[in-house]
Amino acid sequence: MSLPIESNPLIDRLPPHLKQFIKPQNYEEYTPINQAVWRYVMRKNVSSLSKVAHSSYLKGLQKTGISIDEIPSMYGMNRILKEIGWAAVAVDGFIPPNAFMEFQAYNILVIASDIRQLENIEYTPAPDIIHEAAGHAPIIANPDYAEYLRRFGKIGCKAISSKKDYDMYEAVRTLSILKEATDIDDATIDAAEKRVEELQNQKSDPSEMALIRNLHWWTVEYGLIGSVDDPKIYGAGLLSSIGESEWCMTDNVKKLPYTPETAFQDFDITKPQPQLFVTPDFAYLCQVLEEFADTMALRKGGHRGLAKLIESQNLGTIELSTGLQISGVFTRMLKNEDNEVIYFETKGPTALSHREKELIGQGVETHPDGFRSPLGKLKGINLAIENMSPRDLKAYNFYDGEYIEFEFESGITVAGINVTGMRNIKGELILIQFNECTIKYKDEYLFKPEWGTFDLAVGKEIVSAFSGPADDYSFDLVTHNPDMDTIKRTYSAKEEELHSLYQAVKNVREGENTKFSLEAVFAILKKDHENDWLLAVEIYELVHNKDPKFAMHILEHLDTIKTKKSEIKHLIDSGIEIINNQVISV
Numbered sequence: 001m002s003l004p005i006e007s008n009p010l011i012d013r014l015p016p017h018l019k020q021f022i023k024p025q026n027y028e029e030y031t032p033i034n035q036a037v038w039r040y041v042m043r044k045n046v047s048s049l050s051k052v053a054h055s056s057y058l059k060g061l062q063k064t065g066i067s068i069d070e071i072p073s074m075y076g077m078n079r080i081l082k083e084i085g086w087a088a089v090a091v092d093g094f095i096p097p098n099a100f101m102e103f104q105a106y107n108i109l110v111i112a113s114d115i116r117q118l119e120n121i122e123y124t125p126a127p128d129i130i131h132e133a134a135g136h137a138p139i140i141a142n143p144d145y146a147e148y149l150r151r152f153g154k155i156g157c158k159a160i161s162s163k164k165d166y167d168m169y170e171a172v173r174t175l176s177i178l179k180e181a182t183d184i185d186d187a188t189i190d191a192a193e194k195r196v197e198e199l200q201n202q203k204s205d206p207s208e209m210a211l212i213r214n215l216h217w218w219t220v221e222y223g224l225i226g227s228v229d230d231p232k233i234y235g236a237g238l239l240s241s242i243g244e245s246e247w248c249m250t251d252n253v254k255k256l257p258y259t260p261e262t263a264f265q266d267f268d269i270t271k272p273q274p275q276l277f278v279t280p281d282f283a284y285l286c287q288v289l290e291e292f293a294d295t296m297a298l299r300k301g302g303h304r305g306l307a308k309l310i311e312s313q314n315l316g317t318i319e320l321s322t323g324l325q326i327s328g329v330f331t332r333m334l335k336n337e338d339n340e341v342i343y344f345e346t347k348g349p350t351a352l353s354h355r356e357k358e359l360i361g362q363g364v365e366t367h368p369d370g371f372r373s374p375l376g377k378l379k380g381i382n383l384a385i386e387n388m389s390p391r392d393l394k395a396y397n398f399y400d401g402e403y404i405e406f407e408f409e410s411g412i413t414v415a416g417i418n419v420t421g422m423r424n425i426k427g428e429l430i431l432i433q434f435n436e437c438t439i440k441y442k443d444e445y446l447f448k449p450e451w452g453t454f455d456l457a458v459g460k461e462i463v464s465a466f467s468g469p470a471d472d473y474s475f476d477l478v479t480h481n482p483d484m485d486t487i488k489r490t491y492s493a494k495e496e497e498l499h500s501l502y503q504a505v506k507n508v509r510e511g512e513n514t515k516f517s518l519e520a521v522f523a524i525l526k527k528d529h530e531n532d533w534l535l536a537v538e539i540y541e542l543v544h545n546k547d548p549k550f551a552m553h554i555l556e557h558l559d560t561i562k563t564k565k566s567e568i569k570h571l572i573d574s575g576i577e578i579i580n581n582q583v584i585s586v
Contacts, residue, residue: 006075010087014106017477021099025074025090025113031491032502034115035071036534040575041121041130042068044242047578052249054225054234056145060138071115072133081109084141093127094173097213098161098467104153107146109136117182117489118534121571122243126176135236136220144282145234149220152289156216158298158466160308160316162207164199171195172269182489193270200268208296208308209467211263215292218262219285224248224278228255231278242574244272258284260291297465303341305465306333317353317470318344320459322386324430325353325470326371334410334441336376341462342410343446345372351474352431352455354424358471359431362455372446373457374412374439382409384460386428398432412441416454432456498529505538518542519550526557533561533568537575544579 011022046068049057065080066072077088089103090113103110112127124131140146175192178184206214222238224231231249238245247253254275256262262277279285297305301319309316309330317327328346336342349364350371377384383392397404398418405415416437424430437454439447447454469475491499501521507514516524518539525535536558544551558576562569 006078008078008082008087010082010107011089014103014108015472015477017472018099018103018106018108020478021091021095021110022089023092023113027071027073029488030071030115032499032506033118033534035506036502036538037115037118037121038071038130038134039069040534040537041240041242042066042134043578044574045134045239045245047581048242048246049233049239052233052245053239054139054142054232056142056234057138057239060141061134063141064137066133066137071129074111074113077133077137081137084143084146086140086146088133088137093177094169096169097165097209098157098159101153101156101159101216104149105157106153107150109140111136118532120179121534123241124176124179126179131236131240135238135240138239139234139236142282145285148282148285148289151286152216152220155289155293155296155298156212157468158296159208159212160297160305160312160465160467161209161314162204162311163313164202164204165207165209166314168196168199171199175270196270200266206264207312212292212296214263214265214267215289217267218258218265218277219279222248222267222273222276223258223285224255224276225281226278227280228257228278231255231276235276238276247272248276258288260288262288263292299464301462301464303333303335303339303462306330306341306344306462309465309467312467314467315469315475316465316467318462319464319470320375320430320457321384321461321463322428322430322459323354323424324457324459325356326373326457327351327353327469327471327474328367328371331370336410340376342376342408342412343372343374343441344462346370349475351469351471352457353470353474354430356470358474359422362431363474367455371455371457373455374408374410374414374441374446375457375462376408376410376412376460379407379409379411385432385458386430386460388429393429403436410441412439412446414439414456416449419453429458431458494528497524498532498535501525501529502535502538505535505542509538509542522550522554522557531561531565533558533565533572534575536561537572537579540576541579 063080063084065077074088074090081087086107086109088109088111091110093112093114095110100110111129111132114128115130116124116128140149175196178189178192219235221235223235225234226232233239233245238248253273256275256277258277258279267273293299297308306318309318310333313329315327315329317325319325326346328350329348330344331347332345333341334343347370350367351364352359352362396406400418400420402418404418407413416434419433419435421429422431434454434456436449437447438449501524504514504516504521505518508518522539525532536554540551540554558572562572
């Protein structure tokens with residue numbers, strides 16, 4: 001059963017295209033085994049990370065209300081997160097990178113509410129609540145880091161993606177879902193892995209999104225802080241991986257200074273990282289982010305920015321020197337010998353805005369089939385229309401209702417009846433409407449009178465280009481249909497019995513009544529679930545100081561499991577070590 005989504009003021013102000021990703025947490029779907037997995041990872045993390053994590057981590061666990069013993073409720077977290085100006089929402093696995101970052105711009109922490117299976121307890125390629133809540137949330141209690149996350153979101157959501165990026169997102173999402181699901185045959189997983197590998201091996205220049213995603217990976221997910229010789233962990237991927245958080249501190253992992261060039265270091269989400277990058281402090285993260293942002297089309301505009309939008313084949317926006325913003329799917333541009341854009345086209349629904357607000361009468365209803373316009377200065381006067389004074393406009397016949405002909409420096413000619421104009425708050429013309437309009441460049445007609453009314457975008461150059469619309473409400477963006485949804489697990493009667501055994505042990509630990517004794521639980525476990533190690537560890541925790549003989553039987557059973565399954569020996573040993581040392585405290 002899906003529960004309603006509990007909102008708050010921060011969530012309420014989200015635009016619809018972000019709200020579409022929010023799902024109910026469905027807390028009642030967590031099984032007793034899920035709760036045990038959370039508890040094991042958190043006890044292990046608090047035990048080991050107290051030595052290697054940034055000091056904000058343990059302080060943040062307290063500030064954000066994250067329990068060691070139980071999977072956190074999103075609603076409980078939000079009551080505490082609001083004190084530091086943030087909120088959390090549940091989503092279904094991976095969401096598109098632009099959306100993920102835009103949530104951060106609104107001070108919203110995105111949390112994949114599913115939890116990894118016991119067999120993936122050390123690491124899962126799928127985002128899960130251990131990674132999101134126990135990894136990301138504690139560190140945002142540090143105000144410097146929280147500001148970095150917010151600024152990263154505002155800049156990152158504007159990064160332009162390539163078609164390959166969109167394909168890679170779907171491929172990685174599908175692979176992560178399949179790897180975390182049960183009863184998926186090897187051939188299906190192999191095919192998904194091959195698809196990811198094929199995309200990774202495609203040779204192409206990295207897009208802005210690919211580069212900024214690298215920065216996100218090497219900071220927010222896998223970042224170290226301090227000095228190269230003595231770093232501490234702050235990246236959520238490391239904080240939530242009980243295997244890699246220890247591995248990364250060994251000499252097997254190269255430690256490098258974090259710089260803007262880190263954007264060009266790719267990563268493989270399915271493998272431990274061979275190198276990590278160290279920032280001296282959180283303020284330096286913002287410095288690198290700003291240096292990178294200065295290279296983006298968001299701040300540089302021009303023909304390169306428009307070319308990126310055309311290559312992406314997705315909704316994007318250009319902003320002209322007058323502040324006029326055109327949002328649509330860009331398909332074409334013409335340039336002069338100096339590589340200045342002299343003309344552009346979009347296809348399909350297009351909207352015009354100014355300062356992120358759609359202009360009255362200039363939405364997709366007016367421009368359902370695209371938009372086109374020349375740009376630049378007028379020939380003979382070396383002046384852009386936007387720079388013309390009222391006297392200049394009169395001198396060149398820019399009168400409402402009058403026929404006019406003029407030529408741009410590029411050689412593009414415009415002829416038609418000047419119907420009306422629209423101005424920005426400075427009084428500059430940003431849009432001129434023509435009837436009976438003919439636009440021609442060399443031997444090509446760019447617009448003919450029979451095509452209808454023509455709106456001329458006034459601007460001498462493109463000053464910004466970015467992903468998405470200028471005004472979120474100009475387009476129907478509630479259209480996200482991923483190739484695959486997270487696969488909900490179903491349980492056999494035997495698995496349900498194991499859940500009841502885990503619940504019985506949890507009840508004993510919490511002093512509640514249970515119909516099973518620990519001895520009876522252990523007997524059933526050995527007989528019917530002989531390979532399950534985590535419940536045996538939990539029973540050992542409750543009896544090791546009270547019943548040495550029973551505790552010895554449990555250790556003997558665990559030794560048998562370690563002999564049969566050597567790959568989990570270190571997990572069992574760690575669990576026993578934590579119990580014997582009793583070092584858990586936050």
